[in-house]
Amino acid sequence: MKAENSLISRFRRWIVWAVAGAVLLFVGFSAWAGVTDVGEALLEFNWLLYVPVLLLTLLNYGLRFLKWHYLLGRLGVVINIWENLKFFVAGLAMVISPGKAGEVLKPYLVRQRTGVPMATTLPALVTERLTDGIAVLALAGLGVSTYAGDRVGYVVGPLLLCAVLLAILSHRGLSLTVLGLLGRMPGIARFSEKLREMYEAMRVCVAPGPLVLTVAVSFVAWGAECYGFQLVLNGFGLNADLGVATFLYAFATVAGGAMPGGLGVADGALAGGSLALVAGINEGQAVAASLLIRVATLWLGEVLGAIALFGLGDVLGGSSGPEAGEDVAAST
Numbered sequence: 001m002k003a004e005n006s007l008i009s010r011f012r013r014w015i016v017w018a019v020a021g022a023v024l025l026f027v028g029f030s031a032w033a034g035v036t037d038v039g040e041a042l043l044e045f046n047w048l049l050y051v052p053v054l055l056l057t058l059l060n061y062g063l064r065f066l067k068w069h070y071l072l073g074r075l076g077v078v079i080n081i082w083e084n085l086k087f088f089v090a091g092l093a094m095v096i097s098p099g100k101a102g103e104v105l106k107p108y109l110v111r112q113r114t115g116v117p118m119a120t121t122l123p124a125l126v127t128e129r130l131t132d133g134i135a136v137l138a139l140a141g142l143g144v145s146t147y148a149g150d151r152v153g154y155v156v157g158p159l160l161l162c163a164v165l166l167a168i169l170s171h172r173g174l175s176l177t178v179l180g181l182l183g184r185m186p187g188i189a190r191f192s193e194k195l196r197e198m199y200e201a202m203r204v205c206v207a208p209g210p211l212v213l214t215v216a217v218s219f220v221a222w223g224a225e226c227y228g229f230q231l232v233l234n235g236f237g238l239n240a241d242l243g244v245a246t247f248l249y250a251f252a253t254v255a256g257g258a259m260p261g262g263l264g265v266a267d268g269a270l271a272g273g274s275l276a277l278v279a280g281i282n283e284g285q286a287v288a289a290s291l292l293i294r295v296a297t298l299w300l301g302e303v304l305g306a307i308a309l310f311g312l313g314d315v316l317g318g319s320s321g322p323e324a325g326e327d328v329a330a331s332t
Contacts, residue, residue, distance in 0.1 A: 037284025038291075041236060045288065049235040053296045056228040061092070061301065063221035064132070067214050068106070071124040071205050077116050084110070086308050087315075093305025095298065096261040103129070105309075112315050119197045127205035127214065134162055135218035136253050139226060143247030147277055154254065169206055175199055226250060229270075229293045233278060236285045240278045248273045249293070261298050270294070 065088045069081060091106040107121035141155045168174055179195050182188050188195075204210075223246070230245035252269035256262025270290035274281055281289075 038287050041284040041288040046235040049231045053228040053231050056224040057297050057300055059224045060221040063217050067217045068128050071127055074204050074210055075120055075124055075201055077114060079114055089304050090308040090312055092301035093309050109315055119194045120201050123198055123202035123205050131214040131218045134215050136222050136250050139222055139246055139250035140254050143243050147247050166206060169202060225297055232289050232293050238278055238281055244277050267294060
């Protein structure tokens with residue numbers, strides 16, 4: 001029970017701070033835009049459109065789960081798809097962890113159930129997040145030159161970095177040389193075998209075929225949430241096209257990538273970007289639109305993740321060894 005109690009207590013602290021931060025941000029944005037204006041915008045919103053917005057978010061989660069399950073299969077991990085779905089959903093709760101490090105929960109849970117070492121399954125998590133990042137950058141790149149030409153580097157730079165990292169991974173000799181040098185460094189030498197194991201698993205995940213497939217799936221998944229943002233804007237009677245909504249949502253996601261859940265940064269980018277690019281929008285509608293899409297994406301995932309997490313006591317408490325809880329504690 002030690003691992004379960006430790007993890008759940010950490011999550012409770014994260015969620016308290018995240019909710020407190022989100023409330024303060026909303027109050028601040030509302031004060032800036034005018035509380036009355038934000039309230040009026042929410043009252044005038046076409047709430048029937050919020051149903052497909054939520055469904056599009058669930059589509060995003062579903063496609064990303066299939067990608068996660070596929071990557072585990074590529075690594076030879078055999079696990080029941082429905083149980084793995086619970087693990088994936090529980091991982092959504094960890095988006096608000098510092099540096100999103102808590103997402104290591106998913107490979108930890110897989111290890112608890114299957115016995116497969118985390119050194120084998122961590123590359124699946126890294127690949128999952130990497131392909132999500134590439135897809136979101138690509139979505140932002142579709143409109144960055146049109147809507148924010150002075151910020152092209154914010155998109156092109158990370159894409160080039162991803163390309164360089166993938167090129168290094170694909171070159172076995174170079175990668176093994178780097179790992180060999182790392183293995184000679186004090187404090188790292190004892191992990192050299194694990195690093196090599198992770199590298200071999202990573203090569204399986206980012207082989208050309210799987211890489212193209214998983215990026216394509218991520219592109220559709222995150223494109224669904226971009227469409228959801230367009231529907232939110234349309235719900236205020238605004239004639240926002242999909243191109244603008246896609247750029248705004250994807251760019252805000254990129255901008256908030258370094259923050260737990262993108263708190264503050266993504267919210268501000270959505271509100272400020274909408275004011276700059278959406279014709280006819282006022283400050284109250286911009287803040288309300290940011291709030292609604294964040295509730296439908298970030299906070300829906302947090303609620304579902306918390307429900308799944310609290311239902312996994314048997315897995316979290318069923319340590320496969322004395323170090324089981326320590327792995328998650330050290331990683332989070």
